[in-house]
Amino acid sequence: MxxxxxxxxxxxxxxxCIVPNGFDGRLRDVLESxxxxxxxxxxxxxxxxxxxxxxxxxxxxxxxAASPELRGMLAEVLGGFASYAQEQEDxxxxxDGFEVKVLSALSDGVTLRAYxxxxxLEGHRLxxxxxxxxxxxxxxxDEQGLDIDGTYWSYSFDRGYAVYDAESxxxxxxxxxxxxxxxxxxDAKLEIRHIYDYMNVKYEPIPEDELSKEGITVGGAEGxxxxxxxxxLTDFTLNxxxxxxxxxxxxxxxxxxxxxxxxxxxxxxxxxxxxxxxxTVTSEGYGxxxxxxxxxxxxxxxxxxxxxxxxxxxxxxxxxxxxxxEEGLYGTIKIWNFAEAIDLxxxxxxxxxxxxxxxx
Amino acid sequence: xxxxxxxFAAAVTEHSHRMYRAARSVxxxxxxxxxxxxxxxLQAWQSLDKLRDKDxxxxxxxxxxxxxxxxxxxxxxxxxYLEDLEQEPAAAELLxxxxxxxxxxxxxxxxxxxxxxLFYYEDMGVEQIAKCLGVPRGTVKSRLSxxxxxxxxxxxxxxxxxxxxx
Numbered sequence: 001m002x003x004x005x006x007x008x009x010x011x012x013x014x015x016x017c018i019v020p021n022g023f024d025g026r027l028r029d030v031l032e033s034x035x036x037x038x039x040x041x042x043x044x045x046x047x048x049x050x051x052x053x054x055x056x057x058x059x060x061x062x063x064x065a066a067s068p069e070l071r072g073m074l075a076e077v078l079g080g081f082a083s084y085a086q087e088q089e090d091x092x093x094x095x096d097g098f099e100v101k102v103l104s105a106l107s108d109g110v111t112l113r114a115y116x117x118x119x120x121l122e123g124h125r126l127x128x129x130x131x132x133x134x135x136x137x138x139x140x141x142d143e144q145g146l147d148i149d150g151t152y153w154s155y156s157f158d159r160g161y162a163v164y165d166a167e168s169x170x171x172x173x174x175x176x177x178x179x180x181x182x183x184x185x186x187d188a189k190l191e192i193r194h195i196y197d198y199m200n201v202k203y204e205p206i207p208e209d210e211l212s213k214e215g216i217t218v219g220g221a222e223g224x225x226x227x228x229x230x231x232x233l234t235d236f237t238l239n240x241x242x243x244x245x246x247x248x249x250x251x252x253x254x255x256x257x258x259x260x261x262x263x264x265x266x267x268x269x270x271x272x273x274x275x276x277x278x279x280t281v282t283s284e285g286y287g288x289x290x291x292x293x294x295x296x297x298x299x300x301x302x303x304x305x306x307x308x309x310x311x312x313x314x315x316x317x318x319x320x321x322x323x324x325x326e327e328g329l330y331g332t333i334k335i336w337n338f339a340e341a342i343d344l345x346x347x348x349x350x351x352x353x354x355x356x357x358x359x360x
Numbered sequence: 361x362x363x364x365x366x367x368f369a370a371a372v373t374e375h376s377h378r379m380y381r382a383a384r385s386v387x388x389x390x391x392x393x394x395x396x397x398x399x400x401x402l403q404a405w406q407s408l409d410k411l412r413d414k415d416x417x418x419x420x421x422x423x424x425x426x427x428x429x430x431x432x433x434x435x436x437x438x439x440x441y442l443e444d445l446e447q448e449p450a451a452a453e454l455l456x457x458x459x460x461x462x463x464x465x466x467x468x469x470x471x472x473x474x475x476x477x478l479f480y481y482e483d484m485g486v487e488q489i490a491k492c493l494g495v496p497r498g499t500v501k502s503r504l505s506x507x508x509x510x511x512x513x514x515x516x517x518x519x520x521x522x523x524x525x526x
Contacts, residue, residue, distance in 0.1 A: 004508065005480075011461040012480040017377040018462075020390045027376050030398050031369040034405050 033295075070117055073163045073172045074103055077115065080341030081106060084252045084276055085115070088245075095243045097122035098195055102245050103172075107185055108275035109251040110335055114190045116173045125195075126164055126171040178335045188247040252276055255344055255359060263350060263357040270331065274298075274350060274359065278337040279308070281352075296336040297351045300343070305351070308336040363408050371417045372401055378418065378482065379425035381462075385477035386429035386470060396429040403428060422482055423492045426474065433470075464514040472507040475500055 078085055085104040093100045097120065104115040120126050163172040175190065254275035257264045264272050271282040279296055296308045349356040372379075379400055384393035404424050411420050458464035465476050478484045478492060486504070490497045 004512065008461060008480045008511065009483070015460060015462055017381050019377050019380050020394060023380065023394060024373075024376070026394070027373065027397070027401070030401050031372060034365065034368075034402070 070103075070165065070168075070170055070172060073165065074115055077163055077172060077174065078104065081277065084341065086249050088248060091245075093243055093245060094121075095192065096195060098125075100192070100195075100243060100245070102190055102247065105188070105190075105247045105249040106277065107188070107249050107251055108254055108273070108277045108280075109185070110273070110280045110333065111176060111178055111275075111278050111337055112185070112188060112249070113174065113176045113277075114247060116175065116190065116192075117170060118173055118195060119168070119170045124169065126169060176337070178333075185247075185249050185251060188249050190243075190245045190247060191241045192243040192245075193241055253344065255347075257359075263352075263359075266355065266357065267353065274342070274344065274347065276338075276341045276344060278335050279350060279352070280333065280335045282331060282333045284331045295351070298338065298342055298347055299349045299351060299356060301346045301348050306338055306340050306342060309339040363414075368405060368408065372404070372421065375418050375421050379421055381481060382422045382474070382477055383425045383429040385465065385473045386426060387433055388470075392432055393429065396432045397425055399428040399432070400425040419482065419484065419488065419492075422478070426478075426492060458514045461511075461515070464511050467514060468507055468510060472503045472510070475503045476507045476511070479504055 075082060085106045087104055088102040091101065099119045099121060101117045102114055103117050106113050118126065163174075165171070173195075252275055254273050257269075257272040257274075259265060259268075259270055261272070263269075267281055267283065269281050269283045271280075273280040273282075279298075298306045300306065347359050349358045351357075376397065379397050380393055383396035383400070384390065387393050387396060400421065404421055407424075411417060458467065461480070465473055468476060474493065475489055478489045479486075484492065486497050486500045489500045493500070
């Protein structure tokens with residue numbers, strides 16, 4: 001190893017790793033609240049009887065219909081949200097050798113979620129461990145980030161998760177996006193760029209002449225032959241939307257709390273919304289910091305409590321910011337999605353920032 | 361391989377600062393890095409059966425933290441924070457003079473930051489880093505080489521046990 005490397009390793013060893021204030025305490029909280037080691041929601045929960053009963057039909061079936069096992073998987077994944085999910089047009093699309101069909105969608109106006117059935121016609125690219133990426137949205141790419149009615153919009157989306165039926169080689173993918181508001185949802189759509197398992201994808205080098213056509217130049221570092229730029233071994237262009245599927249979805253009901261409510265006033269929020277799907281806090285500015293580092297849950301009338309879906313993390317399910325450059329207004333929105341559907345008629349209180357707030 | 365909850369918690373506690381540093385080398389904010397560590401702890405807990413050698417728990421946890429950080433970076437891809445909009449990106453030639461290694465590492469571009477962190481702080485070899493990041497060895501070597509040049513420039517004049525960096 002060269003002297004400079006030794007010098008840097010010595011510096012690295014001497015340096016103390018600085019973490020944010022309170023990091024160790026918050027980590028202890030996470031460790032104390034680890035769930036029992038059970039399988040991820042939906043995975044492995046498909047009843048063997050359902051698969052066995054339908055496997056023959058799936059193998060000989062040439063038409064791509066929502067097979068019994070997929071319907072079972074969808075019901076399992078939707079759980080209590082099934083009553084809010086809206087069945088989509090019975091239409092199949094193809095992309096990259098996959099058959100794609102949106103089975104269902106749901107929304108509360110700030111969270112938009114689609115349940116998509118995918119079958120691989122060409123190989124064995126699907127699995128239970130894949131992490132699909134897709135966006136459900138109402139605005140086109142051009143409209144995102146641009147001035148609309150004087151306000152910049154932003155939205156975020158999460159990697160989805162997959163439930164996979166090995167017998168029929170069919171996957172159920174779930175995509176979720178969040179926005180300040182999806183409006184009346186009349187232009188809702190699902191945009192898919194590509195479907196692949198990014199954790200296991202193989203790569204191939206892109207030839208330099210192909211790179212130069214895109215205006216990318218590469219050069220070798222000292223002592224090196226050259227730089228290799230790689231691309232995944234799938235036939236797609238990373239950033240192009242290949243498939244756009246319109247969705248039919250209406251917002252589910254929700255409870256709202258303004259700035260004068262006990263909850264709104266405590267959070268300093270412009271608006272707090274509680275739907276069966278999630279809690280949304282819209283604040284002028286960044287909102288209280290405590291919102292980031294404390295769990296959110298709902299207490300029901302019978303005393304049971306329902307946590308938000310990812311209690312191991314400190315940031316919400318979704319968040320974004322919006323601004324008006326002329327007036328200098330800006331705000332932030334934070335969204336926590338629940339692990340189970342909330343019956344609004346049975347909600348007793350909301351737990352946020354370590355305090356319970358009655359909703360009635 | 362059987363782990364008790366206490367053994368797992370002890371291992372995570374021991375290596376949590378490293379996990380944070382590795383996540384921070386991928387992400388641009390401490391809050392996001394903390395979130396990635398939280399996600400990594402949960403993911404590690406649910407994937408314990410995949411760890412075959414208890415002695416390898418440190419690089420395993422660091423790798424999960426890096427992967428969670430990348431996942432979070434992709435997730436944040438469409439969210440624009442005002443503080444990000446107000447910052448001007450640093451020009452490649454305007455490298456700051458830095459007092460400590462981590463300060464200099466944070467000034468590197470993200471892809472070089474993470475290989476430097478894994479190589480110098482986590483003592484991983486090129487092969488191991490390549491597997492962790494899912495890139496070829498040549499890519500790791502090239503990023504390290506470019507990073508070394510920039511680090512040398514930023515740390516110029518620094519004295520230490522191995523003499524002054526010139």
